Amino acid sequence: MYNILRFLQRYNFFLLFVLLEVVALLMLTRSHTFQRAAMNTVSSGLAGRIYDLRSGIGNYLSLRDANRKLLEQNARLLSEIAMLRSNTPLPPLADTNIVFEYIPASVVSNTVHLRNNIFIIDKGLKHGVRKDMGVIAPQGAAGIVIGVSENYASVMSLLHKFGSISVRFKNNDQLAILQWNGGSYRYGDVVDIPTHIEMQPGDTLLTSGHSQVFPAGIMVGTIDEVTQSVTGSLNSARIKYSVDFNRLKVVYVIKNNHRNELDVLSKIKIHD
């Protein structure tokens, strides 16, 4: 017993070091299973408030630019409504079953230069934001909600090791996975594309809508450069994101009202 105590006393610095490192690494590796490890504390309370204080100033200074963008989007939407209205008689609003709802939010903190980037928005549980909801910017898909507190939510940006999403080539309907491998925040990659699928620089990528996170057909980016594979089996391409993540300011959280229904259906298994 005495020996153990002496051992502890002699090596307490080293033992405490090991203990703290183990705690830190456990936290780190557990948060790697990202969708689940919500890290609610992260975005909540103090951190969100302190970020708010700073971005309040930044928001004010860039109001003009944000306003212009919103006006542009507004105009585009209005013209779309007008077009649709001329084609089909609009059903009474109360009867329509709205599948997707959009919750507007502002970004209070954001990074683009880390390997795994996360931004925090100023809408939380109180406003109907829940985990795993998709987040889009006016220019296209931006991220997925991973943690929610009362007033804030943290969103895993597409610029994240686990931020890959299912996309569809607009001109030939082929599916692919878009991921980000670090480096420039303007470009992501789609890999493992069979060679028979034709890709041209400038082709558009949209969300596939298969994940229930994003509705189908939301702009994601355009092909910047196609890399022919050396072995001749699978090609890859560099994608330019339509969203400039460095200028993320106003975003919309997407609420899928049919999500629970679809989740239940996808869990059905055939028992034998």
Add this chain to the structure above:
Amino acid sequence: MTELLKNILRFVGLILLQVWVLNNMRIGSYVNPFVYILFIMMLPAGIPGWALLLLGFFTGMVVDLFMSTMGLHAAATVFAAFARPALLSMAAGTSEPDNQLIPSAKSLGMRSWTGYVFAMLLLHHSALFLLESFSFAGLGYTILRIVLSIMFSGFVIMMLSLFFSNARQ
């Protein structure tokens, strides 16, 4: 000002500098300066080992809280705190530095202080960026990030330490 109060102010100041200013600087994806580690560097030499490690963990956790990277900065900062006594005695030139010694450009001399700062940064940033990428794939990219970030963090820390030592004279 008591030493305790100075350290608390230094802690708050460095954390705010980190999350308000430096985390918002976009100098390309290669340069991510982290200067909050200066707080650990400047703790008095006589601080007990357990307090040094716990403060390292706490500092890292606070930064983690702001950056949504649970455990990442805590792990790297505890690592740097663990290496600090050895590095400090090397910089001070004795195996038992005076308990009252506050490591700074003035107390250690410019040359030893620079060596001490960059040695601490090397350990902290290497641990940080390697853990962040969590793989040895793209090692060249990670090493480039480590080297460039150390240079930038070192520059900011040297500026800060010069500024504060002049202000007090």
